[in-house]
Amino acid sequence: GAGVSQSPRYKVAKRGQDVALRCDPISGHVSLFWYQQALGQGPEFLTYFQNEAQLDKSGLPSDRFFAERPEGSVSTLKIQRTQQEDSAVYLCASSLVGLDFSGANVLTFGAGSRLTVL
Amino acid sequence: AQSVAQPEDQVNVAEGNPLTVKCTYSVSGNPYLFWYVQYPNRGLQFLLKYITGDNLVKGSYGFEAEFNKSQTSFHLKKPSALVSDSALYFCAVSLRGGYQKVTFGTGTKLQVIP
Numbered sequence: 388g389a390g391v392s393q394s395p396r397y398k399v400a401k402r403g404q405d406v407a408l409r410c411d412p413i414s415g416h417v418s419l420f421w422y423q424q425a426l427g428q429g430p431e432f433l434t435y436f437q438n439e440a441q442l443d444k445s446g447l448p449s450d451r452f453f454a455e456r457p458e459g460s461v462s463t464l465k466i467q468r469t470q471q472e473d474s475a476v477y478l479c480a481s482s483l484v485g486l487d488f489s490g491a492n493v494l495t496f497g498a499g500s501r502l503t504v505l
Numbered sequence: 506a507q508s509v510a511q512p513e514d515q516v517n518v519a520e521g522n523p524l525t526v527k528c529t530y531s532v533s534g535n536p537y538l539f540w541y542v543q544y545p546n547r548g549l550q551f552l553l554k555y556i557t558g559d560n561l562v563k564g565s566y567g568f569e570a571e572f573n574k575s576q577t578s579f580h581l582k583k584p585s586a587l588v589s590d591s592a593l594y595f596c597a598v599s600l601r602g603g604y605q606k607v608t609f610g611t612g613t614k615l616q617v618i619p
Contacts, residue, residue, distance in 0.1 A: 391548065420607070429509075429595055429609040430549070443606060478548065493539075494607060496548030 389413075391497035393479050399503045400469045408464045408500045410479030418482040420494065421454055421464050425475045433477075436462060469504045476501045507532040509596050509610035517616045518586045526581040526613045528596030538579040539597040539607070540570055549595060555579060566590070586617045 392411040400406050412419050418437055422430035423446075432446040438459035447454070451469075456462040466473055480494035508531045518524045530536055537556055541549040553564025560572045570581045579596060596610040 422609075427611075429511075429611040432606050432608065435606060446606075480549075493551045493554065494541075494549075496541075496550070498546065498548045 391479055391481055391495050393477075393497035393500050395500060396498065397501050397503075399505065401505055402471060403468050405465065405467045406469055406502060408466075408477050408502070410462045410464070410481075410497060412460065412462070412479070412481030413483075413495060414460075416481035416483050416495075418484065418492065419456060419462050420480045420482075421462070422478040422480065423448075423475045424478055424499070430478055433464070466502075469502075471504050474502055474504045507536075507598050507600060507608050509598050509608055511594075511596055511610040511613045513613050514611075515614040515616060517618060519618050520588055521585050524581075524583050524586045524590070524615065524617070526594050526596075526615060528579045528581065528610060529577050530579060530596070530598045531577065532598055532600055535601045537599045537601060537605075538570070538572060539599070540564065540568070540579075540581050541595045541597060541609075543593040543595065543612070552581070552594075586615075588617045588619050591615055591617045 394409045420435050421433040424430045434454045435443040436456040439456050451467045453465045476499040478499045480496045482492040482494050510529045539554045540552040542552050543549045552568050553562050555562045555572045563569045568583050593612045593614050595612045597607050599605045599607045
């Protein structure tokens with residue numbers, strides 16, 4: 388597609404529910420990132436994929452957070468047993484080449500999925 | 506660990522005046538530096554980046570930024586602000602060499618007053 392697509396754009400969950408957020412990166416983009424952006428804050432790194440390999444998951448805040456990209460294209464971020472502190476905008480970004488080549492690659496972001504946990 | 510500081514939560518400037526949005530960084534190595542802009546209900550959009558070479562980097566929409574290694578700064582500038590420049594601006598840093606994640610600052614809201 389022309390850009391990075393994320394769905395749903397808005398999600399309201401009751402505390403304790405599981406949620407799944409989808410990211411459709413630009414076709415052919417090797418690198419895919421998930422970021423969490425709390426209200427009034429900058430994006431905080433969650434995890435990084437190069438194709439289907441999850442190379443860095445150091446930013447995932449707890450074992451309730453899980454991300455996958457099984458075929459190296461679409462990615463899903465899953466949050467189990469949601470808590471109020473999980474309320475945030477979850478941003479997905481992709482980049483054409485893998486960061487093995489250069490940390491200077493430009494990221495293309497999706498519009499984000501806003502999660503509200505009641 | 507790498508980090509970015511944006512000391513101003515908000516910057517107000519009159520339309521037509523020059524604008525500066527400040528950014529300082531901390532890394533243990535040579536950085537790559539970026540500016541991204543975020544409009545309401547939109548994803549972050551790339552403005553410009555510094556890789557190497559000329560310390561003055563020119564980007565989209567007339568924005569530029571100056572890399573200052575001694576002051577570890579990468580301030581965003583524009584000679585003449587437009588009302589349409591009003592948005593949230595994020596500075597970001599990455600390290601050179603292999604896989605390096607991109608770390609963002611907390612953002613600065615730019616308000617251009619007509």
